[in-house]
Every structure is written in C-alpha cells, then in structure tokens.
Amino acid sequence: MLDTKYDHIKVEENKYNDWKEKGYFNSGDKTKQPYSIVIPPPNVTGKLHIGHAYNVSIQDAIIRYKRMQGFDTLWLPGMDHAAIATEAKVVKRLKDQGINKYEYGREKFLDACWDWTHEYGGTIRDQWAAMGISVDYNKERFTLDEGLNKAVTKVFVDYYNKGLIYRGEKIINWDPAAKTALSNEEVIYSEEKSAFYHLKYKITGTEEYLDVATTRPETLFGDTAVAVNKDDERYKKYIGMTVELPFMNKSIPIIADEHADMEKGTGVVKITPAHDPNDFEVGNRHNLERICIMNDDATMNENCPAKYVGMTREDAREAVLEDLKAADLLLEIEPLVHEVGHSERTGVMVEPMIKEQWFVKMDGLAEQLLKIQTEKDNKVNFVPDRFENLLKSWMTDCHDWCISRQLWWGHRIPAWYKDGEIYVGMEAPEGEGWKQDEDVLDTWFSSALWPFSTLGWPDKTEDLERFYPNDCLVTAYDIIFFWVARMMFQSEELNGVRPFKDCIIHGLIRDKEGRKMSKSLGNGVDPFDMIDKYGVDALRYYLNTDVAFGTDLRFDETKLTSTWNYINKIWNASRFVLMNIEGLKELTFDNLTDEDKWILTKYEKIVKSSIAHMDKYEFNLFGTETYSFIYDDFCSNYIEFAKFNSESNTTKSVLCYVLTGILKLLHPFMPFVTEEIYQMLPIKDAESIMISEYPKYDKSFVDKETTKVVEEKIEFIKAFRNVKTENNIPKDAKVIINTNDEIIIKMLKLQDVMINEPEDIKSYDVKSGSYEATIFYEKEETEEDKALKEKQINDLKASIARRKNLLANENYVAKAPEALVNKERETLAKEEEQLALLTK
RNA sequence: GGGCGUUUAGCUCAGUUGGUUAGAGCAUCUGCCUUACAAGCAGAGGGUCAUAGGUUCGAGUCCUAUAACGCCCACCA
Numbered sequence: 038m039l040d041t042k043y044d045h046i047k048v049e050e051n052k053y054n055d056w057k058e059k060g061y062f063n064s065g066d067k068t069k070q071p072y073s074i075v076i077p078p079p080n081v082t083g084k085l086h087i088g089h090a091y092n093v094s095i096q097d098a099i100i101r102y103k104r105m106q107g108f109d110t111l112w113l114p115g116m117d118h119a120a121i122a123t124e125a126k127v128v129k130r131l132k133d134q135g136i137n138k139y140e141y142g143r144e145k146f147l148d149a150c151w152d153w154t155h156e157y158g159g160t161i162r163d164q165w166a167a168m169g170i171s172v173d174y175n176k177e178r179f180t181l182d183e184g185l186n187k188a189v190t191k192v193f194v195d196y197y198n199k200g201l202i203y204r205g206e207k208i209i210n211w212d213p214a215a216k217t218a219l220s221n222e223e224v225i226y227s228e229e230k231s232a233f234y235h236l237k238y239k240i241t242g243t244e245e246y247l248d249v250a251t252t253r254p255e256t257l258f259g260d261t262a263v264a265v266n267k268d269d270e271r272y273k274k275y276i277g278m279t280v281e282l283p284f285m286n287k288s289i290p291i292i293a294d295e296h297a298d299m300e301k302g303t304g305v306v307k308i309t310p311a312h313d314p315n316d317f318e319v320g321n322r323h324n325l326e327r328i329c330i331m332n333d334d335a336t337m338n339e340n341c342p343a344k345y346v347g348m349t350r351e352d353a354r355e356a357v358l359e360d361l362k363a364a365d366l367l368l369e370i371e372p373l374v375h376e377v378g379h380s381e382r383t384g385v386m387v388e389p390m391i392k393e394q395w396f397v398k399m400d401g402l403a404e405q406l407l408k409i410q411t412e413k414d415n416k417v418n419f420v421p422d423r424f425e426n427l428l429k430s431w432m433t434d435c436h437d438w439c440i441s442r443q444l445w446w447g448h449r450i451p452a453w454y455k456d457g458e459i460y461v462g463m464e465a466p467e468g469e470g471w472k473q474d475e476d477v478l479d480t481w482f483s484s485a486l487w488p489f490s491t492l493g494w495p496d497k498t499e500d501l502e503r504f505y506p507n508d509c510l511v512t513a514y515d516i517i518f519f520w521v522a523r524m525m526f527q528s529e530e531l532n533g534v535r536p537f538k539d540c541i542i543h544g545l546i547r548d549k550e551g552r553k554m555s556k557s558l559g560n561g562v563d564p565f566d567m568i569d570k571y572g573v574d575a576l577r578y579y580l581n582t583d584v585a586f587g588t589d590l591r592f593d594e595t596k597l598t599s600t601w602n603y604i605n606k607i608w609n610a611s612r613f614v615l616m617n618i619e620g621l622k623e624l625t626f627d628n629l630t631d632e633d634k635w636i637l638t639k640y641e642k643i644v645k646s647s648i649a650h651m652d653k654y655e656f657n658l659f660g661t662e663t664y665s666f667i668y669d670d671f672c673s674n675y676i677e678f679a680k681f682n683s684e685s686n687t688t689k690s691v692l693c694y695v696l697t698g699i700l701k702l703l704h705p706f707m708p709f710v711t712e713e714i715y716q717m718l719p720i721k722d723a724e725s726i727m728i729s730e731y732p733k734y735d736k737s738f739v740d741k742e743t744t745k746v747v748e749e750k751i752e753f754i755k756a757f758r759n760v761k762t763e764n765n766i767p768k769d770a771k772v773i774i775n776t777n778d779e780i781i782i783k784m785l786k787l788q789d790v791m792i793n794e795p796e797d798i799k800s801y802d803v804k805s806g807s808y809e810a811t812i813f814y815e816k817e818e819t820e821e822d823k824a825l826k827e828k829q830i831n832d833l834k835a836s837i838a839r840r841k842n843l844l845a846n847e848n849y850v851a852k853a854p855e856a857l858v859n860k861e862r863e864t865l866a867k868e869e870e871q872l873a874l875l876t877k
Numbered sequence: 878g879g880g881c882g883u884u885u886a887g888c889u890c891a892g893u894u895g896g897u898u899a900g901a902g903c904a905u906c907u908g909c910c911u912u913a914c915a916a917g918c919a920g921a922g923g924g925u926c927a928u929a930g931g932u933u934c935g936a937g938u939c940c941u942a943u944a945a946c947g948c949c950c951a952c953c954a
Binding site: 039041042043233249250251252253264296297298301302305306307308309313314315316317318375376423424426427430431434514515517518549551583584585587588589590591593595596598599600601602603605606608609610611612613614615616617649653655657658660661664665672673676680755758759761762763765786832835836839840843846847848849850851852853854857860861864 | 893898918
C-alpha cells in the first residue's frame, strides 16, 4: 500500500534503468508507424543546465505520448563536439597545467579533447537518466564520429564541386583569443562606453585640415584614404586632394564615396580597408591598398611605427591618443555609447581582419528555403508560427557563411594544396607534396546535417527511410539562425525535403525577475538541485505546463512546490482508490449510478481535449484542464461520492478506470510517479505504463442528461454549504429538504437534522435546480449579516437588470446563437428565483 | 533604422474560431484535525483586461493609433 505522503526520492529509484534494460526506449518495431525526434545535441563542454532540462522535458513528453499511442518511436540522442567552445575549455585546462596548445601539438591536443569528451559525455548521460528521458541509446551519435565525419566530408566535396562552397579572401570576424575566424552569428553585439575621437588630418599643402571622427583611432596606421560624400558642400572642394596621415609620414587621398554620410559624425570618414567591413567595401570600390596592422592576437604588427609594435589594441589606442594630443592633432573627445562585437565563446572584442577562408554561398540556398516555406505540404511548421517570420527575415538578407575555423577540434577541411593548386575530395590526393588544409569546419556545419546524418546518410539506410524527415524538432528561439535555418537549407539542398515536419520553438528560462540567468549574476538554477528537492516529475510537469511555447519562462521555485503538492494530491487520491479496489478482478460497468455516469462523461471529455491539446502542443492548456478535472471533479467530488458507494463493484471499476486514465494522461509529463502507481493497480493492460495504450475517447460513456442532473446536485451542495458558512450556522441546525437523494443527504450530513414541519424560528432558504432546502437557525442578525444580504440582493438585481436588457435587445435575440439565448433566459429565471428567496 | 513580442488579480501566468458576471496557482482573509491527503478540506475577498478611438446585437479576443517594457536583425564611421 502507498505511504500517506508522496516521496519522490523513493518513487524515482531504480525505474530508469529498469525501463532502459527492458528496451522500452528502443525503436525498431516495424509493424508500427514510425515517429522520430532527434535531440538537439548538447555541447560536450560541460553539464546540462535548466534550459536543457526544459528542452528535453518537452521532447520526452512528446515521445512518450506518441509511444503510448502505438508509434515506433525513435528519439535519437547525441552530443555535439562544439568545436570552438570545447577547444576553448581544453585550452584552458591545459593552460592550467602549464601546457601551451601549439607547443603540445595537434595530435596530443586532440587526444586531450577526446578525453574531455568522454568525461563530460558520461556526465551528460547520467543527467539524461536523472531527467528520465526515453532516448534510444542504441542510436546515439556524436558529431565527430566516423559516420558523421563521412557525411560532413561528402557535403563539403559535393558543394565544392557544385560551386556552393568557395575559398576566398574577405574581411571576416576574427577572434584574437581563439585565433580563428567566426561567422556573423557568432558575434554578439553589446553596448559599450566609448568615444568619438575627432582627429586632425592636415590637408597636404594647405593650412587647412579635416576633422575626422572615429571610434578606433588606433587603426589609423592602416588608413589608406578618407572619404566624404560627393554632395557634401563642406568638403566637395577637397576631393582629389590628399591628407597627411599622422605618424606615418605619408599622404592618403580624399575620395568621394557614398559610405560617407553627411549626417553622421563630421561627414568625414577615415578608411581602413583591412580592419572594417565597410571600409573594406569602400576599398574595393576605389582600389585602395589593404594594410593589416595587427597580428593574429590583435597586437600591433610591424606595419605600425616601431614604437607601437607589440602593443595590444587597447594600449595602442591610449598611446596613439596621447601622441596625437602631444602633436596637437586631437580635436575633441565626444563620449559615445555604441555597439561593439564580441566573440560568442571567448568574449573578446572581435577584430575585423582580411583572411582567406572557406564560405558557403548562401543566395541560392536561401531562395530555395523560402520557396519551400510557401508550399503547404513541404514546409516546416513552426510552433508558434510567428517564428517562421524571424527565419524568413534572416534568410531574406543573409551573407555567405564563413565555415572555416582556425581550430583543431573539429572536422578537418578536405582540401589539399600543392603549388597553388587545390584538390578537394573524400580522400587525400595521389602523389607527393600535397598538404591538407590546417583548418576545421564551423561546428554548425556538422550539426546542420544532424536530422539525417545521424540516420546513416549518405547511405540509404533503413533508418533513414523510416525516420527522415523527422516528425518534430524542439529547440529554443535563440538558435533558429545557428541551427534550424541551416538544417533546413542543408536538408532541402541535399535531399530535396524538409528536415522535420514540425518545429517547436520554446522560450528561454529566466529568473523570477525576468533576468537572463548568468554566472556573473549568480541567479542560475541547477535543475539537479530542483530534482533533489522536488523530484523530476514535479520539475518536468512545471516546465512543460507553465507557459505556452515561445514565451520565456520565469523560474519560480514556489510553483515547483505547488506542483509537488499536486502530485501529492494525485498520490493520495490513488491511495484512496487502491485501498478501495483491492481484489478487483475485472471492470464492470453495469448499473452505473448517476455519479458514475457523470465522472465517466467528464473523463471522456478530458481525454478528448487532452489529445487535441497534445496534438497541437498546447501543453499548458492540457495542464490547466486536467488539473481541474483531477482536483475538482475526481478528487473533490467523485471520490467523495464514491465513499458512500464503496461496496459497489461498478463504482470500484469506475474508480479504477478513471484513475488508470489519469495516470496515463499524465505519464508523458510525470513518468516516475505514474509508473509507481500504475504498478499497484489490480488490473492493468501492460507491464509498464510506458508501453501501455494512451486513453482514447470513448463516446459510449458520455451521458449528457445524467451529467446535467449530477451537476445540479453538486451546485446545490455547494450553495447549501455556502449559506451555512456565510451565516455561521452550526452543524445541528434543523433542515427541511425536498429530496431524499442519498448523496446529497450524506454529503451534507443531514441524516440527523432533517425535519418535516417548519420551526417557528428564523430560516434560510437554499435552491438550486430542482433541489430546495430550508435551514432553521435563530440568530441575532448583525450589521455585517445585513450588509452581506443587501449586497447579495443588489448584485442580483443588477445582474437581472442587465440580463433583461440583453434579452430585450431584438438584435441580440435575432443574431446570437439560439442555445446562448436560451441559456440566458434560464439563468434569468434562476436569478429571479434567488432574488425571491432572499427578499421573501 | 527595420521587425517581433509583451502589457489581464498583490506575484507568475491561462484565456481556442468574438458569446453569461474574465480563470488558475501562489499570496491574503474566515471556518474546519470530515477515517485518501493539514504539503489538506469548506468558503471569501481581490481585475474599468496598458491608453484612446473604431467595427459589432456583443470585444480581453478583430481593426487603427499611442505609450511602457523586452527581444531580434541591420555596414551606425
């Protein structure tokens, strides 16, 4: 028998391994319809956080639901090597041991990365188990494993041959800490206090000068021109002349270019083609020299005057400003707050640099994706759909994707060079002297293939045939650009199909005040602390049902407490049911009482709506509706009714039937506790609730007429209790009642107080539907009582007036649905009755 | 500069295609140890649904403006 209290620690013990060992998580029953989800592979950089917990909770709910509905479900687990992120961690670990990555060498470094991967991979698998997620471990993949490596290489080679991948010298975002190129998406802009420095560039051969406003004075060594707008009356006359570049002993031309905006700054822009993306474009238009003035670690190089060589960017800025000031070339410092790009991973300021890199040509891929999104049966359905707009706007205006990274941990680029020749292929070319590209690919290049590379692609495997396109993908909105978009265009280009049918986008988890969780604020929540305190069922249920998908979730521990209470409630209701149905051999539904019919009707209704909500991914609505069914209908009313009928095998059967259904409905969200209770049922349809059949709507149990009768009873009981509490009437007050309905009499404990003749004292009337009662109780009427009564009368009068007015409106009566109008009339009649009782 | 989202009870959020007097949890108040559950039970109070217009018999819901907050994108020297 169950304990009186729900003990989540005890309940969660041993179940996961048991499920796993029995093979419930595994796909492979080919007699069933396939259903597939691939997990967004977590980075092997560390432990899972609350966001991961949220993400996998949703997926597990979906996959358990589908499994119970009889699908051959594959939830494919895996992890991401996370090139730059992991490499940064390993570099740091080695550094702490006094080891330098470059001195250590590529091979040994990669070994260290693999060690790291195995270590954290194990942690992640343990955490998955603690979350109770039903992934098919037989199919687990890693983005750097052999199969995926092959897929990645093949895509690279094919794209190269199709001209979709090219190598080129462009200005790219350079991370001087990791010493690698980054894609635009890996650059995070944040506001920074800075200044507009007004520099004095003297015009050659005159006493005049130009006031050049810049935020980056230290890049002046790389200036190769200053630009003004051709229509700018102030500067027009100088076009074609030159200015003296400070400290460099050279003059650079004053050019006219549209980039110079008359409204901005002073209208004069210094042009540094090697260190600014705009200036790079200007340089291209005017054939300007590109002078790189920094080393890969963003220290100043030998293209700067000797004094500055070796300084960091920051030190160089200070030094330049000082020297400018000394030379009387610094006109003004205007404080300014502007957006500065930082590396997503290392956090350092990104330096635009000209480098030879590999790129994916985006225009055609983007166009194709946008076209497919217009086709109803081929598009990816976003939930909520507004995120499709976000995707579209990004795809409409996207730049070529820089995919090469100057890292070691990743898929090595399958390109070989010899004497200016390039060879791209699956294997190294024949012959001597070929040298493979040192670089690896952006980690997102391999994750973009995840929905199909994990299933064996490019081979035409059975899994690929069955499970691709995937049925669903679940991820947060912050990686739509990084990942979702790229999976889409890769899948569509390579296989001509969408990667998945539905794409569920959930929000981010914030703290109670709505702030992002961060290390520096110390407001992060460790999901595993919460699991210890409240159990994983409570955590999963809370995360899944708290908010609609797409909106951010403010994490509130008190809600976890109330979820725990809810589970405890279910636990105790189950305890009652189990105590009463012990020994039940089979379900019988003969001679159902009205109350039995009522709860069955309510139950079937909730089954129907639950399925609808599950299918539409409206988990929050599922939550509120099942909550009120379980709490109000089942616990507060039906169980109370059943207490007076506990010998009946039919009522026992109904209790068992409805409880079983409740457990099944909740199982996708609370797998452990529902399994624990399910195992104690005297009658069950499977050896585990995990593989039992999800409830189906059974119309034959629906009885609307009886339901109405019972609902009237419940209403009456409630009204009766209300009158008693409101008037502080003691239990033994005498009562005349017009029914001998056992349920009413027992629920209201009227057995010993019923009388037939009215007493000659003050009385209170209760009426609801066909039920009427009078309670006799002499009591001095206080001012409070009078006020209360007056309020009730006034409220009723107002309501009656409003309703009469409504029904007098011909337009309303003519246009509103008839049922609605009838209901209004009924309510009006009821209210008038009530009023009559009160004013009697 | 574009785009998106949010604004509903003290707090966190629901509110399907417009349809009674707008819901839940937590918090507050009153009364209860009623034999599944005091981490519970029976009740109560609390909202001019951000603002201003409009459409409609009827608007939290649809339309138009406005405001505040938040997010995303964009080459702001």
